[in-house]
């Protein structure tokens with residue numbers, strides 16, 4: 001009883017059997033799957049079970065005080081429901097929380113695959129020939145140490161444009177030369193898509209696979225996975241090294257199921273690396289309590305300071321936005337900006353406004369695209385903008401992070417709107433001045449009255465610059 | 472109470488004045504509720520919106536298969552929100568989601584219900600119902616608090632062919648009759664799109680002596 005209470009209230013994963021059967025099915029290694037997700041035909045499945053390559057565990061815990069889903073960690077009783085289940089002929093409880101990934105029921109087990117696959121060791125896996133800056137090297141050394149040690153946590157707090165990906169290379173080199181399995185997880189699909197080609201180029205011989213909602217490949221069988229955090233719901237004790245990029249981003253930072261899954265996906269002894277440019281309260285607290293070791297990199301890789309946003313009071317903003325227009329002063333500013341060599345990235349609070357303003361600017365003979373989360377042409381439009389095929393992109397917070405454009409000015413219209421919290425504004429400002437060829441972009445927040453997030457975002461950027469100067 | 476769809480806390484609104492007013496418990500939040508659009512009057516035979524009289528499709532059906540389906544009644548527009556809803560309910564198998572529509576669907580049903588009719592579900596193959604865990608039309612009948620009469624069964628192959636909509640009714644009937652009835656029958660299903668499925672079922676029932684077949688579907 002005490003034991004079950006303890007496991008119920010902590011995320012210990014005691015229910016996962018200590019499974020170390022060596023085998024040759026990488027597509028099963030460290031997986032936690034529903035029956036229909038198992039990539040084996042029935043005879044192979046039966047033999048995998050009999051050889052203890054796969055073990056059945058129940059998917060739901062049933063305590064007298066309630067249920068818990070072992071796949072997503074859900075304990076909210078209103079997120080459990082009953083179904084008159086054709087498979088078992090009874091009224092059967094299922095989890096509503098993680099149902100997008102297939103239904104976990106009371107009567108059907110989850111299948112846990114032994115993580116013990118011998119992954120290849122590489123002598124010199126890294127083909128990247130670039131050089132790290134002094135601050136990048138400091139962080140890179142710390143990351144490599146944690147990976148070498150085989151356990152422990154490290155938060156890398158690095159400003160937008162610090163060159164986080166490159167800092168991982170020495171640690172990844174260490175991991176692949178000692179035959180470790182690595183997962184780089186991020187809440188954002190765009191980031192997965194952007195990272196895959198860069199990491200493939202850096203580690204050409206290591207098997208790398210991208211996993212996200214509609215990724216072409218869904219095997220999850222590679223030594224190095226680049227995945228959205230949602231995909232971790234299908235893993236358990238799989239990875240020696242778990243890197244979570246953008247830990248402060250939506251939906252990861254506020255979804256307990258994703259925290260639960262990412263914790264479970266790592267092995268009991270594993271190295272955990274978190275990356276962020278804008279830590280949230282929870283991380284700040286752990287940093288203050290000294291329970292989370294942190295490396296702080298306040299300087300961009302090209303050595304120039306972060307562009308500090310200008311706050312521009314625009315009192316007639318709502319009046320014009322309501323009519324699908326922007327104030328004449330802002331229009332003039334945009335026209336002026338278009339005389340320069342930089343492209344312009346405009347952030348709006350909503351999809352509707354982004355479309356309206358794009359339409360409005362087109363009336364003034366400007367070449368404009370707008371892009372939003374559900375846009376089927378999203379990836380193409382972003383790519384075309386990066387290649388400078390058109391000068392103005394109007395968007396929403398979906399492009400606040402992860403994507404880089406070499407030379408842009410950044411305007412946030414109605415920056416006092418609640419969708420722009422401090423982290424979002426810092427990330428948005430961080431889109432400017434990314435390239436060493438043009439390290440100064442102009443960032444302007446157009447607002448109708450200063451709000452705390454506006455001031456906090458500017459303050460935190462200036463603080464980074466002060467700290468960066470000391471280096 | 473939390474919204475069945477978005478899990479936000481629901482705030483009961485007493486001032487709500489349309490036919491949604493004062494359900495026993497608020498299972499939907501105001502936002503999700505407003506996403507379901509009740510159908511406006513349209514084709515008298517199939518409930519297609521925006522028609523002034525019998526729609527072209529129904530005219531075609533009446534010429535080629537006169538009187539096969541007396542009438543279809545539907546409740547909500549099959550809009551984007553409804554599509555996501557059905558996908559989550561039927562394909563992901565979030566069974567309880569249907570309760571979100573109970574109050575309105577039941578009200579609609581009882582307004583047109585004629586007790587001479589017996590209620591029959593559209594069958595699923597055994598394989599499909601095992602996969603999904605439930606049959607969608609039986610779930611609706613259960614929601615309506617009616618007794619289902621299983622009159623039909625699936626033939627083996629269930630894959631809807633990719634032929635045009637008019638070719639489908641003449642192609643092989645996916646159902647077979649397991650019981651004939653002499654009373655009028657009301658078929659219940661989740662969506663009416665082309666009307667082919669219910670007419671396949673209706674043709675078997677009528678051949679075996681059923682005097683009239685109607686259908687009740689949630690979405691149109």
Ligand SMILES: [Zn+2]
Nearest residue numbers: 085088092107
């Ligand atoms: Zn069951």
Ligand SMILES: [Zn+2]
Nearest residue numbers: 069072095098
């Ligand atoms: Zn769950």
Ligand SMILES: [Zn+2]
Nearest residue numbers: 474477500503
């Ligand atoms: Zn809702």
Ligand SMILES: [Zn+2]
Nearest residue numbers: 514517526529
């Ligand atoms: Zn019609």
